[in-house]
Amino acid sequence: MLKTYLRKLNSLPLICRHVIPRKTRLIQRRKTEDCPMLLPPLSIDKSDSDEELNFSEDSDTLTPEPRPPELTGINVYLAACKKYNLDPMSAFQRQLSGEIVSLRNQNIRGKTAKAMALALVANHSVSSIDLGGSDLGQTGIAYLAEVLNDNANITEMNLSGSKLMSRGLQIIAEVMRENRTLRSLDLSDNGFTEKDATYLKDLLKSRCILRHLNLSKNTFEESGGVLIAQGLAENTTLRVLNLSWNHLRGKGASAIGISLTTNDMIEVLDISWNGFDMYACHSLGQGLDKNSSLRELDISSNRISPSGIAKVLEGLEHNTTLTILKLACNPLGPEGALAVLKASLNSRNISELDFGNQPVSVEFVDLLTKFQFHRDVKVYYGKVLCKVKPEVCDxxxxxxxxxxxxxxxxxxxxxxxxxxxxxxxxxxxxxxxxxxxxxxxxxxxxxxxxxxxxxxxxxxxxxxxxxxxxxxxxxxxxxxxxxxxxxxxxxxxxxxxxxxxxxxxxxxxxxxxxxxxxxxxxxxxx
The missing domain is CATH 1.10.238.10 (EF-hand)
Incomplete structure (x- = not known):
């Protein structure tokens, strides 16, 4: 009976492209001395290379049988480490049995990334992967892309600070065209430039179901902002988008504002630490005027002047959804802050204003105190500047x-x-x-x-x-x-x-x- 079971175990394909349902009952692993554990032969032995990952194609037409606990991603990982002469990461092994894999700031490149990808494809418990600062590079993301292709359990992935560069973004965009499970993706601080924005445009226009996308700390600049805006205008799934620290200027910043006129799904938009001139502020005001979904907008540190913020405030007159407005570290001055407060209080939807450390006038405080008796409004600001009465002097x-x-x-x-x-x-x-x-x-x-x-x-x-x-x-x-x-x-x-x-x-x-x-x-x- 045992020999028959082991023969069937060895005949199973290593990696299947179908999701294996979890078992509700755990079977205790036998001790090694009682029953030596046999690992199935690796199907990638004959044809794998450093540049691509080959998976068995037999499972495309066959429905795999449920595997016993001995054939979890942990065993696949150990077998891959042995094959590639790697030292297994104990933290990764422990986390494979849970729902979250978090290996931030680890050196995960080449064969190490390949072994992890094999394990994650075979695994059916992990739903969140955090590899921020892991130095994956273009080769490493090629292996991880197979995880998105073959594991339908992954819903969240953090690849921030992983040095993906242009080729890495291209690989992700191609994979995401057909992905129907990933909902949150962090691609911040990966060295993307304005030339790479065309891949993001395709990603935003694809059929993926991303809800959260973080693209901060890249350098998309003016032309890149135009391309991203074109994709955002047609996107129907994204709810949270972070475009801060991207050197968005001129036509790029303006295009982001205009895209809000047609996108009625975005709820949180962070475009802080860029550069919005008068024309861009006017476009942002137009977007706010037509948009019916945005709840939170962060335009902090954009060098927006009082005249520029006036253009943005024009869009608040007819906006019915925006509740949180953040505009810290802009050269508004006490007068500009007072104008924002008046316009925001006239809009009955605003519930939170963040001016950062902006000094305000006594008139600002008096007006806010008066309104807070009738409405629950949170307002953050700096010190109060007291007016000094003019004195008669010699x-x-x-x-x-x-x-x-x-x-x-x-x-x-x-x-x-x-x-x-x-x-x-x-x-x-x-x-x-x-x-x-x-x-x-x-x-x-x-x-x-x-x-x-x-x-x-x-x-x-x-x-x-x-x-x-x-x-x-x-x-x-x-x-x-x-x-x-x-x-x-x-x-x-x-x-x-x-x-x-x-x-x-x-x-x-x-x-x-x-x-x-x-x-x-x-x-x-x-």
Missing amino acids: DTMYIPGNPLMILFEFIRMKKLDILDVFKTLDADRDHSITWGEFRIGIKKSHIPVRSRDLEQLIRTMDLNKDGEISFSELVVAQKSHNTRAEKLLAVSQDAFYDSTIGQIHRDLQTFCNDTNVFLKRYKLLE
């Missing part, structure tokens, strides 16, 4: 000129260390100087700068436009001033006093003598 107490130049010449004349200046102005010791702290510090130090000029001064030094001055920003501004002064003094005293800095220098000396401010004290505040 112009004889101040000197004319650039307020930034006056400040740094005053500091230079008092021979102050820039770190001490920063610590003095940073009242709350949070390593940044707010508008209020800066105003109070300048006033206490008797620097002859009008209060109405302080806003211009802080905007000049606030390089990242976050409403505050960091130490690095203060150092950059002071170094630039001192360099100019030293170059003029190196020429001659007359050249220095004839310059704008020299004029301010003389005015400061006169002002300090008249107001009893001592320049020889090495501290900012008297």
